Amino acid sequence: MYLNCHTYYSLRYGTISEVELLELAEKNQVQHLALTDINNTSAGLNFVRKAQEKGIKPIVGIDFRNGVDPCFVGLAKNNNGYQELNNFLSKHLHHNKKIESRAPVFNDACVIYPFEKVLQNKQDSFLEHEYIGISTKDLRRLPFTKILDYKDKLVVQQAVTFRNKRDFNAHRLLRAIDNNILLSKLSQSEEADSDEKMLPLDDLLSAFSEYRFILENTERLMGSCNIYFDFSEDRKPQNLVTYLGDAKKDEALLEELCQKGLPERYKHIKIDKVILDRLQKELDLIKKMGFVSYFLINWDIVSHARKQGFFYVGRGSGANSIVAYLLHITDVDPIELDLYFERFINLYRVNPPDFDIDFSWKDREAMTQYIFDRFPNVSLLGTYVTFQEKGVVRELGKVFGLPKEEIDVLCDRKFNVSELDKVALLVIKYGQLLKGMPNYLSIHAGGILITQKPIHYFSATHLPPKGYPTTQFDMVIAEDVGLFKFDILSQRGLAKIEETLEIIAYNQPEEISSIDIHDVAQFKNDPNINKMVKSAQCMGCFYVESPAMRMLLKKLEVDNYLGLVAASSIIRPGVAKSGMMREYILRHRDPQRAKERAHPVMLSIMPETYGVMVYQEDVIKVAHYFADLTLGEADVLRRGMSGKFRSREEFQKVKDKFVDNCRNKGYKDTLIFEIWDQVASFAGYAFAKGHSASYAVESYQTLFLKAYYPFEYMVAVLNNGGGFYSAEFYIHEARMLGAEIHSPCINKSFMGNCIYGKEIYLGYMYLRDLEGKVVERIITERTTNGPFLSLTNFLDRVYISIEQLSILIRIDAFAFTGVNKHELLWQAHLSLSKNTKLDHPKLFNASHQHFEIPKLYATDLEMAFTQLELMGFTLCSPFNILAEPPSNDNGKRDLEAYLGKNIDIYGYLVTVKNTRTHQGTRMNFATLVDQHGEVFDTVLFPPIAAKYFFRGRGIYRFYGKVVSEFGFLSIEVIKMKKQDYIPDPRYADMKTSALRQNSDNK
Template sequence: MTAPRLQPYAELCVTSNFTFLKGASHPEELVTRAAELGLAAIAITDRNSVAGVVRAFSALKELTRLRAEAQATAEAAQDGPTIRSKHVTDHSSRQTVPHFTGTTEAPSLPDQPLPKLIAGTRLVLTDSAVQWLALPTDLAAWSRLTRLLSIGKRRAPKGECHLTRADLTAWGAGMILIALPPDPLTQESAKSARADLRTLAQSFPGQCFLGAAPRYDGLDGDRFDELALMAQALNLPMVAVGDVLMHRSARRPLADVLTCLREGCTIDTIGTRRLANGEHRLKSGAEMARLFSRHPAALRRTLDIANACAFQLSDLRYQYPDEAQDGEPAQDRLERLTRKGLHWRYPAGPPPKIIHRVEKELTLIREVDYAPYFLTVHDIVQFARSKGILCQGRGSAANSVACYLLGITEVPPESITLIFERFISKERGEPPDIDVDFEHERREEVIQWIYERYGRHRAGLTAVVIHFRSRAAIREVGKVMGLSQDVIARLSGQIWGWSSSAPGEDRLRDAGLSLEDARVQLATKLIGEIIGFPRHLSQHVGGFVITKGRLDEMCPIENAAMDDRTIIEWDKDDIDALGLLKVDILALGMLTAIRKAFTLLADHRSQNLTLANIPPEDPKIYDMLCRADAIGVFQVESRAQLNFLPKMRPRKFYDLVCEVAIVRPGPIQGGMVHPFINRRMGREKVEDLGPAMMEVLGRTYGVPLFQEQAMQIAVVAAGFTPSEADSLRRSLATFKRMGTIGSFRDRFVSGMLSRGYGADFAARCFAQIEGFGSYGFPESHAASFARLVYVSAWLKCHHQAVFTCALLNSQPMGFYAPAQLVRDARDHGVEVRPISVNHSLWDCTLELRTDGKLALRLGFRQIKGLREEDAGWIAAARGNGYPDVESLWRRAGVHPDTLARLAEADAFAALGLTRRDALWAAKALKAPAPLPLFGPDGEGGIEPTVTLPQMTLGQEVIEDYLSLRLSLRAHPMELLRPRLPESLPHDRLPQAKGRIIITGLVITRQRPGTAAGVIFLTLEDESGTANVIVWKQIYEAFRKAVVTSRLVRVTGRIQRDGPVTHVIAERVEDVSHLLATLGRPVIIDANDGRADETKRTVGGSVRSSARHPREQAKKLFQSRDFH
């Protein structure tokens, strides 16, 4: 039976949720709904933005794929069952979106062509009440549109766009311009609108239309008649538009919440700003035909306009900068530099295998014309090195010998298995991805050099879309729905990390909310809906798009929040969808720390080290790692890695490569960890898999750990070509979610069977590869990171004071806070000296002891709230030292508030002053800056001599943590131990058995995505650390204590796994209140000569605004949480 013919209609005015806090549907939802309604076209027209159009483009491509797959399945039905996708899937790493989660059934679409996507925008001008839908008709018009938007965004603060009628007149050629006059159209506004419309119509004859949008208030018929008269008077054709805000009317409540957030009101005070109904939804052609029954031509014009808009995002053609120099073509320059690299990388001559490999790579690079890309990265790396900035390429780029010879990567190719197709594949037709890590404190120099070299019109950072997640959704929606602040705080406080789900019934009960309350039910529903909505654009961590021509003729460029940064509107998944090349200029704290350590060693030990000349394969390094003595060491300092090191027992560099890769979701999900360790330790025999397979898996005991191995198995055992194997690798996660993994499994298993492998073994091989998903490490990436593991471990092993000093001067970075780094250094025999106004600089420094060892002096950077500029003045004016507080004030010229911070940090102790004495002296200085030394008012202010009570050790420790976040005096648990006699010290856990109780500060929390809801806590007491495993049911029972405690008491049982001891939690109690007992305020009386008596607080907090000890405890001892 023939499907009924649908009323043709193209929707030309659609606002997605990329008009932040206005549109109530994702671009993907809008495109999918347009297809369901059988619309001829849909234009995504967000306010002064095209940020959402690529998502719509990707959604349409996915619908096209699904339809083609369904047709192919139907045609092949007679040949037997075929596995096909039942789900629409998002191939990116984005927030999940309805219809694109991989768990939602594919939409049922009419037997009509899919809608055409029109990429456009809604221009809101600063000098006109008329808004304009701008729809480019061709590529040139698109380029003018993105230039126009860039102009408006670059002249405005982040998130804004300032455009005028003159701008539109200058850049509007080639665009369909649909005017949306103000509503209501008063006599005065109509007059102004007519003038604007007449001006634009004269500038762009044949391009301008008058849009008529229904308001669904019962007056639309009269409104359309009035607009038709205006259109006739101006000789502008009228066109129907839906002014769409949502894909379905069910989103109306969420649209009202967005309005409240935008307007700063609540749902109870929204008033007339609330949508009167849910009619601002996508409508079918038949519905629009009824609304415009008196003006059918307005409906027909939508189709004419859609046909005129020939531009598609697929028309964009990316051209990479031509990196030729002095007339030398890019490919020739690349080949010259690469062959030059053979000589400096291999002074004794390169192995024949490397020469052959280079020629193969250069040939492929020539064929796919990627030479300019390699040269760009080479030039960036060369600039960094010329400035002494440490850097290293990583990721799949380490599979390239050319990258190694160009100095981009540092891992010798002969030390790992190289598969160039993992990096570049001609058949894949996608650009390579080179990631380069730079010192995190100096990366900005590299970024600014890129802007300077290419110009901001040719280079821009990619965007990152900041979405609503659970905590923000609860806060924002809760406020709009009138929930009290304490209820909102209780609800949001129970959220772990970056959760993306609405609070469940148990969380609502814990927050004291009634599940029967209709408002609570609605708030919960709206929280769930807004999660995943875009909130605003931010900047990517370092992904640069660089073009040969103008980048702003491809995508709008706008100002970032950070000074001197500009970004494009599209994120990394958008540019992947469009095939744009990206160079990742990433920041890595460990590179900063290593470079600072090298500088310290050169200054104090006259050792000149680089990443390349660290002595290799030092047995002492591996001995240290086997003891899990790795706090501060790159990549292996997490609790999971520290637990694994004694089992792994690394003895050579390749063991570190495996160590980095194996504690990852891929190998864990693939069930590879236990077989690997058992075979390595000789507890399980390594199965002989035949020569071909053992060449691939021999180094990893027959267990595939790396993505390259998965590809090699597919090639040598299942008959895949290298490019097909790379397609398998890339498709594992995607096809698994889509339900089509079976097609690859069948091909893989049958290929192995045909080569003589058994069915069980073939199935087991595929199951292990399948476990990788998208989580497995490339061996090349693991090797790049393993180099930094070795270098940082070498520094820790041989120069602990230098290493700790460098780590402290590179914060924030790493897994542990400064308190744990300092404690570890002291445990290794390093003398750590306190901050002193007469000895410290901004950075931590090293001081030579009489025995020739180096002591670590803490720097002013550890003092909370102290400015680096003030630290510089203090050091510069110090001379032979400050005798007292006032002399520092006069000579350094710092504000009394700075003196107070120094006093609170006990930085005057070397002058013989206690905290209280120093603070008393600092508070005596009344003027904000020192006056002339001998002037009549030059005295800082005379305070009476007063004997201040001595602070207890507990009070000193509290003040240390308040100011420095660490203490050299004592651990809080050492002071609380008498009150916790039942708690076992952590250093006695290796000998403990059965059920025990431990108490400690929570220093880290981890909730890996592969751990099925399990939480891993690291507790610290005065004797050491303890590993606590909290299973999901225990976590749910004691959630608040697990998530929010500073000091926690755990009842549990001992579990040992070889040399590693864990405590399996059975009960978790928050005893953070005990921290408040460490310091208590003391009130003293003093006669200050200006009043009979003054009462001053000098006790538990020496700060001028004394806080209650419980309030202090809430801010102390914060953990580092990873999720």
């Protein structure tokens, strides 16, 4: 009888989930239930799924409204009707169109107009599929209206939005948040009626007992509505079924592409039985599982990318596949790495393997557009942004009118509950209630759906600023119904590779023809590259430059590709959290330890990682071989840990079976739960081995470029947003590699950085107050009419204000003139007034007056502080501007000599990581540059971290003990102090002049 029910996907309006709505229906003996969220279908599929499980007949529809003003409710009679409703809603959402008060004619959906709206609009004719909704509240007025004459059109429309008073209060708060007003200012017209609750079915029937025909009409309408989606384990994928339009042709094409790929991929290796058997095994299973078109679509996407010259990396569990390798979807050879086939695909797995295809951030948009143009029924995958603890407390604080200071205290949880007033307690109470509810719809990081049926068969779509239709459900619901995403992602690492090659092409054109960036096999065996890895000289290189990764590489003494593959996964939080990172390092350095400490079964399962779980597929191996779970059950375990699996009950059953099976095999509980804790600690953070291998491939490509083309590579790193560190540090690294660094130059620089030989000219991008239009004018004029000859020549050719020109002069952009910048500033001020117009070009060059300008001088120290002001960093060593010179010259090179002793050392702060111990106390890890330009690392344990604080960028003096852990040297700080810079000489001179002038006047 309930044809108008809302969940919290009626965003900032509803207050309960679709599951809680069904539980409410169960409690009230309701056997038919309609979900009709306001202009939203996010909960539709899961509502149908869960209703089937609970034995409740689901009906789905949409409550069409303009804001909160109801227009009509649409109910789907069948799946086609649901698609009609989704088409209608999507058209209005895409074009931000107002919904008319009269519904269109639907073929397979019916429409219910609210009683109040029928009266307001004086509607007096109704089509066959149109009805009038009557609530218990409307029954008092019904006998006194003409609406009673439409007996066969009247149905029960008792809206359900709340369970209780608390839900209603939460609803009012959500409405205030949505309107960005104080709760006290919330208009009643913005709220739902407080009576929108579910009554026990007998009470509802009793309320309508005088109008049996309304109940009969409602029963008849509900009986005519039937919706079905297949959520069974053996459901078929709903992705595009065929690539060429014919399944047999698809299979033939896939086999042809694999045969073509064999000699391309294995040109240096004999194609033996192992390779051919693996290929046949995969092809048979891909065909059997119906994943042929999925592989071919991914092949089509990467083939187009290669034709366009776009760089990409294929990652995910699909990297375990030889078919993916032969199709160039990935660059990872599963035979070389002995990648576990069952992580890629198995008969128990209904979903296809994951392919995460990374493109350069510059190219992803073009690839997304290609996919939308190339295939039918394409949409982006949606996601929900939920209310988080701090955010919701801040929103509620504003709604209740609390001052910012009090809101900050509540957000930071720096309070005693006993000291909070009534309003603050309400904020905390309702913050906990709203936490986790969806706030608004957004876009999945890279998921794209390519479906056989139109996407509106499953969901309405909205149109975010990105400009592509986007589903109103997320990836978990998509997988539930058999929709599997294509992940088209972006990263800056690939753009760095791409741009490095472009820079080499103009800076060293004779070199570019000899570079094959895809010949990773050559890079893996290059002693220079492997030496860089072993010594952790990896600044700027993809995934291996962070302090934690540099530390791990040193501890593991990694000097080859396979070692880097392992390190890429060991660094992940899952391995570290379980304590197995340390155990792995110990066993790596002493293989005998593995034989002594590892369980024989674990060691036999994972010999190459010394019996330690490192990769995602290790979870499957352990569950299958150690605990005798089937591969299907093992995959449930893996997915449950990744957070992508929704059924916690099923996960719990598998966990119980894991324990029971182990006990039956005679394992002791201590061992069982130790292994289980290791499995559980992965918690979605571990990489599939193929994923780690893909990362390692990209790492080797960047290491090759840094090893042989360091200047070009560092320029590309800077131009693509750097990486783990700030731009200042990458500029320092380029200098350490031998480059000569120049500040921005009128005749040499562009918006980004550029290189001429070994000379790097910084880009205008670092001048924070320089306007983009000024840069555009400079580059256009220089490109069209040649370099500038002098300041006068520049002023004749470029329209610029005195403020903008001053920035360029002060940063030494006119250094090529050989004229002191102070003299240039005088000349600029005498030539331009502050009111110089930039809008109209000069018809003639101005006649320039010649002024006698006194001889002026600029010092290096002044320049350093000007650079600090305009760019945020200096081009000289920061040690040059210390108020007191360092009392010693200790650096990284001295750490070994001080091992086990205390050292006094100075360092310029590069980065600091704040972390917390298991007890929740703060500690710090800091990376610094010493006086010689080399990097060293420090650690501040909790007692020291509580006493000393890093206060931003600058030079710190440390006193601490040099320690070694597995050969990695660092300093355990005992005390530290930030060092002062000299007073800014530009202003110090002004103060001196002012004092001298005052003295003369006396």
